[in-house]
Amino acid sequence: LANKKFHPDPSIVKVGNVEIGGKTVVIMSGPCAIESKEQLLITAHAIKKAGAHILRGGAYKPRTSPYAFQGLEEEGLKFMKEAREETGLPVICEVTSLNAIEAAVKYVDMLQIGARNMQNFYLLKEAGKTGLPVLLKRGLSATIDEWLNASEYIISEGNPNVVLCERGIRTFETATRNTLDLSAVPVIKEKSHLPIIVDPSHATGVRAYVKPLSMGAIATGADGLMIETHPNPSCALSDGPQSLTFEQFEKLTQELRPLIEIM
Numbered sequence: 001l002a003n004k005k006f007h008p009d010p011s012i013v014k015v016g017n018v019e020i021g022g023k024t025v026v027i028m029s030g031p032c033a034i035e036s037k038e039q040l041l042i043t044a045h046a047i048k049k050a051g052a053h054i055l056r057g058g059a060y061k062p063r064t065s066p067y068a069f070q071g072l073e074e075e076g077l078k079f080m081k082e083a084r085e086e087t088g089l090p091v092i093c094e095v096t097s098l099n100a101i102e103a104a105v106k107y108v109d110m111l112q113i114g115a116r117n118m119q120n121f122y123l124l125k126e127a128g129k130t131g132l133p134v135l136l137k138r139g140l141s142a143t144i145d146e147w148l149n150a151s152e153y154i155i156s157e158g159n160p161n162v163v164l165c166e167r168g169i170r171t172f173e174t175a176t177r178n179t180l181d182l183s184a185v186p187v188i189k190e191k192s193h194l195p196i197i198v199d200p201s202h203a204t205g206v207r208a209y210v211k212p213l214s215m216g217a218i219a220t221g222a223d224g225l226m227i228e229t230h231p232n233p234s235c236a237l238s239d240g241p242q243s244l245t246f247e248q249f250e251k252l253t254q255e256l257r258p259l260i261e262i263m
């Protein structure tokens, strides 16, 4: 169902009033974790002002350590809904369990399946059943074929609204958190009709590398970007080192604009 052979036209996935896979490069931005209502609302306004289209924020955080901040759960989802009501931006949250899906459908416009759950087939099917658009991140060590097969689990539940997200894969290289596989963009474009976005924040783990890889992603034909932002990255409860300040994010969107227009 994800195969281009049987569906030659590129798919457009609608999230609220935003089209992913259409003419514009869609920018999703926001904090790694929703930390408080204030933090989320200022971020929502700042990213909207800078030109972002969708607000991201994690309420269920699949952290490497069980002792790290795990997210505000349903309370965080409520803040997301408020942020959408205040700004008009559609909102996306990661879901990590059936409980999270049941809660999230009440508050968000798009579900995110994280890298660590890409092959949690039960979760994929449950996300598919909701009918909400799903952002499917590539697994840490998943091949492109495994990733596309994971998308089939969602689509075969009758939900064609899948967007892929390349977020870096595990390699021998340690200079960046993961290795961004930009070749996945043209490969996916050849094999599938699904839109694909790139997340340079999780791919690199380093704020300074977000701009060059955002540019690379657009140049290779990505349909969008996911970029982490925080009002005060040095105090972030997760992923501070890769998060941009609002000033840095606004500068980045301005620098990307001419490139988006050329593409």
Ligand code: PEP
Binding pocket: 032, 058, 062, 094, 113, 114, 115, 116, 137, 167, 202
């Ligand atoms: C995230 O988007 O906050 C996240 C945890 O991403 P990934 O699943 O790609 O690690």
Ligand code: MN
Binding pocket: 032, 033, 202, 228, 238, 239
């Ligand atoms: Mn993060």
